[in-house]
Each structure stands twice: as structure tokens, then as C-alpha cells.
Amino acid sequence: MIMKIDELTRAQRAAAVVVVLGPEVAAPILEHLNDDEVEQLALEIATLGEVPSEQVRSILEDFYEEAVAHRELVQGGVLHARRLLRRWRGDRGDEIIDRLVSTVHIAPFNFLRHHDSDQLVQYLQEEHPQTIALVLAYLPPKHAASVLAGLEPEVQREVALRVATMDRTAPEVIERVEAAMQSRLGAARTPEELTKKGGVRDLAAMLNNSDRGTERAILVDLESADAELAEQVRALMFVFEDIVSLDDRAIQALLRRVEMKQLTLAMKGVRPDVRDAILRNMSDRAALTLQEELDLLGPVRIKDVESAQSEVVRVVRQLEDEGIIIISRGEGMIA
Numbered sequence: 001m002i003m004k005i006d007e008l009t010r011a012q013r014a015a016a017v018v019v020v021l022g023p024e025v026a027a028p029i030l031e032h033l034n035d036d037e038v039e040q041l042a043l044e045i046a047t048l049g050e051v052p053s054e055q056v057r058s059i060l061e062d063f064y065e066e067a068v069a070h071r072e073l074v075q076g077g078v079l080h081a082r083r084l085l086r087r088w089r090g091d092r093g094d095e096i097i098d099r100l101v102s103t104v105h106i107a108p109f110n111f112l113r114h115h116d117s118d119q120l121v122q123y124l125q126e127e128h129p130q131t132i133a134l135v136l137a138y139l140p141p142k143h144a145a146s147v148l149a150g151l152e153p154e155v156q157r158e159v160a161l162r163v164a165t166m167d168r169t170a171p172e173v174i175e176r177v178e179a180a181m182q183s184r185l186g187a188a189r190t191p192e193e194l195t196k197k198g199g200v201r202d203l204a205a206m207l208n209n210s211d212r213g214t215e216r217a218i219l220v221d222l223e224s225a226d227a228e229l230a231e232q233v234r235a236l237m238f239v240f241e242d243i244v245s246l247d248d249r250a251i252q253a254l255l256r257r258v259e260m261k262q263l264t265l266a267m268k269g270v271r272p273d274v275r276d277a278i279l280r281n282m283s284d285r286a287a288l289t290l291q292e293e294l295d296l297l298g299p300v301r302i303k304d305v306e307s308a309q310s311e312v313v314r315v316v317r318q319l320e321d322e323g324i325i326i327i328s329r330g331e332g333m334i335a
Contacts, residue, residue, distance in 0.1 A: 015044035108174055109138040112181075117146035125151060129158035131177060137163055137202050145209035148218075156214070157221035164203040164222065164229050200229065204236035238316055238327060240266060240309035244277045246316075250325035251281040257315045260286075264293040266308035268300055 008016070018041065033041070112120060112135065124132050124147065132151070136144040136159065148156060207215045215237075223230035243251060255263070255278070267275060267290075279287045319325045 011040065011044045012048060015041060015048050019045060019048065109135050109178065112139065113143065117143065117150060120147045121150035125155065129155060130162050132159045133162035133166060134169060134174070134177060136206065137166060141202075141205035142209045145206045145214075148206055149210055149214040153217060153221075156218055157225070160203055160207075160218045160222055161225055161229075163206070164200045164226075164233055166199055166202075200232045201236055204233050207233065208237050234317065235310055235313065238313050240313055241271060241274050242327075243312075243316075244273050246277075246325065246327070248281050250319070251277060253319055253324050254312070254316060255281060257319065258312055260290065260293070262308050262311055264290060264297060265300065265305060266312050267294060268297060268305045 115123070120135075120143075124135060127135075132155070136147060139147070148159065151159065207218060210218075219230055219234065222233065243254070246254070258266075263278070267278065279290065282290065316325070316327070320327050
């Protein structure tokens with residue numbers, strides 16, 4: 001977020017000055033501050049948004065008018081704060097930052113969120129698929145979906161596979177990637193030390209926000225590379241509870257394809273709104289029968305309920321493939 005000068009507190013202005021000065025020049029200044037003051041300053045730097053150069057010049061006009069003439073933006077970030085504190089106190093500086101990032105929750109690659117999808121496609125298309133996957137895993141699903149759709153088909157396949165198989169990424173890897181982006185884009189935010197991102201759930205969320213053509217192409221390619229992985233993604237793309245997002249005609253089409261015994265098991269313990277959506281699309285007699293079956297159904301294994309729900313979801317996706325129903329895609333459909 002771009003900061004306005006009249007919105008900056010005195011502490012934020014001090015942070016902007018330190019960012020402009022850079023670690024080597026600013027580090028000696030910290031010798032005149034106590035630990036609490038240094039920690040507060042580091043927090044302000046780590047959470048500092050973008051400050052346009054003309055506003056920085058206004059802040060510094062009394063003593064540093066020409067310092068930022070070559071910059072379009074001055075921006076802080078965890079990496080800048082870490083470098084500054086390392087210069088100041090070595091490992092002690094790392095300890096301060098480690099404590100801060102556990103509380104401020106600065107999202108990795110947050111600096112890319114203000115770029116539109118076309119800009120990101122242009123920027124990322126020459127990157128390695130693993131790098132693209134890492135970036136997309138941390139973007140909001142709808143934003144990531146737009147970027148994914150804009151990539152070349154062969155790149156889409158590689159990126160989707162890598163997102164689905166991604167687990168933990170070392171913090172230093174994220175820092176290196178963001179540092180490289182910072183040098184190319186000119187302004188970057190760096191991550192907190194939370195690195196568990198990616199996996200089938202993130203890919204499913206992206207595809208839920210993609211157009212059907214992109215989704216189908218990626219799933220086909222993914223299935224050819226790893227059929228089991230593709231099925232895991234499909235299972236997460238529309239969960240049983242999402243039935244409430246279907247219109248009545250779609251639910252009625254679904255009910256004509258699903259066996260009563262399977263439906264009964266799938267509805268065990270579901271939310272009231274899910275149960276109501278199904279019952280209201282049945283005849284009075286069928287609804288009464290289903291309700292009686294549910295009342296008579298004793299304890300069942302969660303595994304069996306999930307299996308029955310997965311089969312219902314499979315039917316939903318089959319109906320969509322046949323063009324019988326339409327699944328609305330958007331933020332509300334993220335699994």
C-alpha cells in the first residue's frame with residue numbers, strides 16, 4: 001500500500017529516513033538507541049508501506065534533499081530491517097527480527113499484490129516454473145488464477161504440478177527470491193518466517209477461480225503427469241458443502257443421479273443449510289423418507305461419510321462436464 005505523508009506517524013517517518021540511509025549508514029545511528037527503541041524502529045521498517053519519492057524528499061528536505069532523487073519509491077520490509085539489525089548487532093539483530101515477524105504476520109510476496117495480472121504475467125513468464133509456483137502459492141487465489149490463466153499452456157502445466165506438490169520452503173529461499181525481485185522491480189516486501197505454503201489445496205483454490213477452459217487444460221495435463229495428484233485436486237475443488245451454492249435446478253439434477261442410500265450417508269452431520277438445500281428440492285414424500293433414514297442412521301465412521309460425499313462431488317463434476325449444470329466460480333467457491 002502506498003503511504004500518504006499526512007498519514008505517516010513520527011515513527012513511520014523515522015523508519016522512512018532509515019530506509020533511505022541504508023544499513024551501512026543507519027547502523028551507527030542505532031548505537032544511540034536502547035533495545036526497546038531499536039525494536040520499535042525495526043517494527044516500523046518491517047511494516048512500512050510504499051512512500052513515493054516526492055513525499056520522502058518532503059520528510060528529508062531539511063538535511064537530505066537529494067538522497068532519493070534516483071528512486072521512484074522507498075519501501076521497507078522485513079529483509080531491509082533484518083539487514084540493518086544484522087549490521088548493528090549481528091545475531092542479536094536476527095533474534096529481534098525473528099520475534100517481530102512472529103507477531104506482525106507480513107505475507108510473503110505481499111508487494112506483488114498491487115500489480116495487476118497482466119503485469120505479473122509479463123514479469124513472471126520468463127521465470128522458472130518453481131519460482132512462479134512459489135509466488136502464486138502466496139497470492140490470493142483469484143489473483144493467482146488470473147496469472148495462471150495468462151501463462152503459456154506448457155508453463156501452466158509445470159506450474160500447476162509444482163504448486164500441487166509444494167510443501168515447505170526454506171525461509172532463506174523465499175528471501176533470495178524476493179531479493180532478486182526487489183532488484184528487478186525496484187520495490188519489494190519480504191516475508192515473515194512462515195514458509196508452509198502450496199499443495200493441492202492451494203492449486204484447487206486457484207482452479208476454482210479459473211475459467212473452465214484453463215481449469216480443464218491444467219487438470220488434463222496434471223492427470224497425465226500424476227493421476228492420483230490430479231484426483232486429490234479435483235476432490236478439493238468442489239466440496240460437498242458447496243451444494244448450497246448450486247441453484248435449485250442443478251440440485252434437482254444431482255438428486256436424480258445419486259442413490260438414496262449414498263445421499264443419506266453423505267448428509268450425516270452436515271450443516272443445517274446444506275440439509276435444507278437438499279430437502280427443499282425433493283418431493284414431500286422423498287424428503288420425508290430421507291429424513292427418516294437419517295434419523296435411523298446410527299453412528300458411522302467419518303471415513304465412510306467422506307467417501308459418500310466424495311462420490312456426490314464426483315457426480316456434480318460429471319454433470320458440469322456434460323453441460324447439465326453450471327458451477328459458479330469466484331471467491332465464494334474456494335475449497
